[in-house]
Amino acid sequence: MLPLRLGEGRGEVVVIELDAVSMVYRSRGKGAVTALDDLHLRIEAGEFVTLVGPSGCGKSTVLKLVSGLLEATSGQIRIHGQPVRGPRREMGFVFQTPVLLPWRTVRENVLLPIEMLGRPVREHVARADELLAQVGLDGFQTAHSWELSGGMQQRVGICRALIHDPEILLMDEPFAALDAMTRETIGFELLRIWEERRKTVLFVTHSIPEAVLLADRVVVMSPRPGRIASVIPIDLPRPRTVEMEYDERFKEAALEIRALIDHGSTSARTSATAAGGRA
């Protein structure tokens, strides 16, 4: 599981660490449901890690745990060696839907975290405009969300997550609602920003091609209970291009992940049948 590549500041400092993390939801009547079971993972500074798996495998829960919005039932999550206790400001969070505030302009939406932090807004306007320009939204600073397409709204969502210069970027299926073409374009835009700003990215998706194309490493999860089935290093050069989707290494990785996911769901089915037989 140790990354073989070194250099460019990557592969040296461990930023996010999951140590035997489990998450159990208790509800009345239904009893306890294990959402995550014994997760171990180390993510290094500047790394782009994607988390892929079928729906219901607890991918989003992992993000909430890392951000401190949720607390693990057992195990520990550490950021730079410090255990996570409660929400942390050094996280930028990109939600599945952008959820822009319709009474604010695009620029004001990007600046919202600055206002929430109580920092001087005026000092961050230039940075907001710069981020917007980087995702091709130059000229849209004073537009409103209803004037934007879904893709443009999610671009604003990315800028909003980056405005307070967080060290870690957590992304929860951010492109799931977008069409395939937009998805690809915006993915490469994200990679450009990432190459430039060197954030540590944890990116949840259910699209295998997306997971492979973006990542340094793909964490494959199996469902019920959510476990890490495998971690696949992606041996494709940077910067990534569309053509790499036809590269043998890409296909190999994608197939391997596919097999892992299918195997995971098969075993889940068998255990369900077994449980049904017992009852």
Added chain:
Amino acid sequence: MTAPDASGVGRPGHPETADAPLPGRGLDLGTWIAPVVSVILILALWQATVLVFRLPRFVLPPPLDVLTALVNNLPILLRDTWITGRETVAGFFLSILVAVPLAILINLSAPLRNGIYPFLLLGQSVPKQAIAPLLLLWIGYGEVPRVILAFLTAFFPIVVNTAIGLQMTPPEMQDLGRLLSASRRRVFFKVTFPSAMPYFFAGLKVAISLAVIGAVIGEFIGGDTGLGQRILVASGNQRTDLAFAAILMLSLLGILLFTLVALAEKILCPWYDKS
């Protein structure tokens, strides 16, 4: 197009999402002719019915008589309308003043909510007409009991709608607030309160129409001014034409006040009908 965009969207000002057909835009004759024709037809039918069946005028005055009564008594009717309007607006603003803080309190904590809600439901289920005689007993004649009745009728839809609106904060925004450890107050003013605005205005639109009813009920019960009293007195004197004219003024007042609230909504939350 300078910015290449795979999602293929318009520029600001030419939004792709906003070019759905707007009703009643410009001089669209089709949308104007139908209602005008139907109104004229109904009035003609009314006039014809009265003439053909020789209905006594105190039972049903023909529309032209109503118009004459309206024109001849315009100064009195305008003064009545002013009084009823004043009572309505006073009660309406009073209800906003009380309802909004109460809605905020309801959303502050579960015990507060559970403590206040039963009284709201109880209060809402009481017909306000039933309280009117009591108000007369407690406060006496004059404009105050009418303002209170307008307030009571307008109050509940504002509380309920605003309280619901305040719960409409997107969960993602709450997460964002928690991540950045923003204070509750900051999240409230930046996200929660503005998010509730469309619901607040939906409540206001219901409330303003109800406030007119409340004021008129107050006028029915006691006093000697306002459109409600004018209708009562005119009916008693078999001046049905004047009663009809007063009712017409009442509905015009209602339409005017409703339009003003809708206008305020357009100015204060212009995003609502667009998003």
